[in-house]
Amino acid sequence: xxxxxxxxxxxxxxxxxxxxxxxxxxxxxxxxxxxxxxxxxxxxxxxxxxxxxxxxxxxxxxxxxxxxxxxxxxxxxxxxxxxxxxxxxxxxxxxxxxxxxxxxxxxxxxxxxxxxxxxxxxxxxxxxxxxxxxxxxxxxxxxxxxxxxxxxxxxxxxxxxxxxxxxxxxxxxxxxxxxxxxxxxxxxxxxxxxxxxxxxxxxxxxxxxxxxxxxxxxxxxxxxxxxxxxxxxxxxxxxxxxxxxxxxxxxxxxxxxxxxxxxxxxxxxxxxxxxxxxxxxxxxxxxxxxxxxxxxxxxxxxxxxxxxxxxxxxxxxxxxxxxxxxxxxxxxxxxxxxxxxxxxxxxxxxxxxxxxxxxxxxxxxxxxxxxxxxxxxxxxxxxxxxxxxxxxxxxxxxxxxxxxxxxxxxxxxxxxxxxxxxxxxxxxxxxxxxxxxxxxxxxxxxxxxxxxxxxxxxxxxxxxxxxxxxxxxxxxxxxxxxxxxxxxxxxxxxx
Numbered sequence: 001x002x003x004x005x006x007x008x009x010x011x012x013x014x015x016x017x018x019x020x021x022x023x024x025x026x027x028x029x030x031x032x033x034x035x036x037x038x039x040x041x042x043x044x045x046x047x048x049x050x051x052x053x054x055x056x057x058x059x060x061x062x063x064x065x066x067x068x069x070x071x072x073x074x075x076x077x078x079x080x081x082x083x084x085x086x087x088x089x090x091x092x093x094x095x096x097x098x099x100x101x102x103x104x105x106x107x108x109x110x111x112x113x114x115x116x117x118x119x120x121x122x123x124x125x126x127x128x129x130x131x132x133x134x135x136x137x138x139x140x141x142x143x144x145x146x147x148x149x150x151x152x153x154x155x156x157x158x159x160x161x162x163x164x165x166x167x168x169x170x171x172x173x174x175x176x177x178x179x180x181x182x183x184x185x186x187x188x189x190x191x192x193x194x195x196x197x198x199x200x201x202x203x204x205x206x207x208x209x210x211x212x213x214x215x216x217x218x219x220x221x222x223x224x225x226x227x228x229x230x231x232x233x234x235x236x237x238x239x240x241x242x243x244x245x246x247x248x249x250x251x252x253x254x255x256x257x258x259x260x261x262x263x264x265x266x267x268x269x270x271x272x273x274x275x276x277x278x279x280x281x282x283x284x285x286x287x288x289x290x291x292x293x294x295x296x297x298x299x300x301x302x303x304x305x306x307x308x309x310x311x312x313x314x315x316x317x318x319x320x321x322x323x324x325x326x327x328x329x330x331x332x333x334x335x336x337x338x339x340x341x342x343x344x345x346x347x348x349x350x351x352x353x354x355x356x357x358x359x360x361x362x363x364x365x366x367x368x369x370x371x372x373x374x375x376x377x378x379x380x381x382x383x384x385x386x387x388x389x390x391x392x393x394x395x396x397x398x399x400x401x402x403x404x405x406x407x408x409x410x411x412x413x414x415x416x417x418x419x420x421x422x423x424x425x426x427x428x429x430x431x432x433x434x435x436x437x438x439x440x441x442x443x444x445x446x447x448x449x450x451x452x453x454x455x456x457x458x459x460x461x462x463x464x465x466x467x468x469x470x471x472x473x474x475x476x477x478x479x480x481x482x483x484x485x486x487x488x489x490x491x492x493x494x495x
Contacts, residue, residue, distance in 0.1 A: 006051055006053070007196055013040055013043070016044075050225075055185050059180070063153070066146060069171060070172070074147065079103055082111075084129055091127055120132050240492070246493075255397070261357075264358070266327070269296075275414065276311070280317070290329040291326055298324060340379070341445075344450060353380075370464070379457065379458045402470060408423075416442060419438070435465055
């Protein structure tokens with residue numbers, strides 16, 4: 001930008017600062033001379049630096065100052081000095097020193113340790129001062145240093161710096177402060193600009209009154225710099241995981257699905273038995289499931305008997321109502337599919353349902369496992385549905401979530417047949433990522449719940465794995481750490 005145009009872009013504060021820089025380059029003196037508020041001066045300096053008119057030099061130093069005990073000891077004397085003053089004429093027993101030297105018990109103990117370490121005293125039945133102790137009294141470098149404070153640490157001698165190091169370990173004698181010293185110098189362009197006759201009467205706003213009267217035509221406005229730096233702005237927004245969930249819900253709704261909701265705490269009947277998972281299945285063991293105290297109620301006896309028969313005839317064992325009554329934190333959102341199917345009537349069909357919800361498993365927490373996680377669930381109920389329909393729904397969903405390539409591998413689940421594992425191709429990492437399972441509910445699941453065997457397409461892939469790669473998160477724990485910096489700066493969901 002030409003120098004004249006730069007001059008026309010300066011604010012009144014910038015002009016004031018430039019004029020004052022000819023007299024001083026110290027930040028604190030600038031603050032006094034310009035009579036600007038500190039925030040105004042900082043902002044003006046930032047703008048001038050952005051326009052390459054000034055250069056700001058910052059020097060950090062450690063300033064050593066007196067703390068409360070340091071100020072007190074300058075008046076009454078250091079505890080170790082009072083200790084030595086009390087025994088310089090004649091040795092005294094320790095039990096008389098506290099009163100004689102006017103020391104607190106804490107000061108007495110500190111003084112004994114410090115003086116013994118420096119060989120200023122000899123301990124016996126009585127405490128005796130040594131030659132080194134007498135020399136210390138003659139030239140007390142510690143008190144001499146305290147009287148000279150405040151001082152910059154780097155300007156002290158090596159001996160004084162070692163004294164400071166020791167005083168830092170003692171209670172409230174000195175206090176170190178980090179001090180930033182800023183000096184501002186004009187660049188070559190700034191020097192040339194400061195010699196120009198800079199107009200200070202430029203207008204910065206166009207008012208409605210000026211527009212109505214038309215007198216803006218005779219005014220000169222300040223030139224705006226659209227590249228000037230502005231403070232970062234962090235607007236309020238949803239948690240980024242919730243943004244992704246909101247987007248996924250929108251996809252299912254646009255595909256004609258109805259959302260399923262339900263409780264987090266359920267009986268084992270709905271969580272496992274209704275889904276044809278045998279009561280001795282490993283997934284029910286304590287290392288996988290959070291069991292709760294107490295027991296829940298089973299549904300009507302007719303439905304319970306149907307589930308009982310499917311288990312006893314299918315898995316060939318004695319089914320237990322007591323086990324079915326145990327309460328668990330839901331281990332999957334498929335429990336919502338079971339609850340929904342049990343409520344459907346013939347007139348409700350065909351039907352499509354989805355859910356996205358939190359589940360809980362007794363996992364060891366590490367970079368790829370949590371004891372709570374999100375899952376997206378779905379079922380499609382109707383006649384003449386095929387396995388190809390199932391794959392079509394899943395491909396459409398994952399494509400809209402940003403994964404256009406999906407593949408399916410044969411798998412086994414107790415409640416579906418055929419069953420598949422779902423993988424999606426990660427476009428950046430150029431690798432396949434496993435997400436979860438899907439299949440067609442077995443008759444042993446559908447008949448007890450619906451009263452007849454009808455095709456039910458079902459799926460329940462993990463949701464957190466789908467979204468963590470979009471947010472460039474390697475450790476799955478970072479999805480929920482709620483660090484303010486991450487929440488402010490992480491991108492939104494724009495797939």
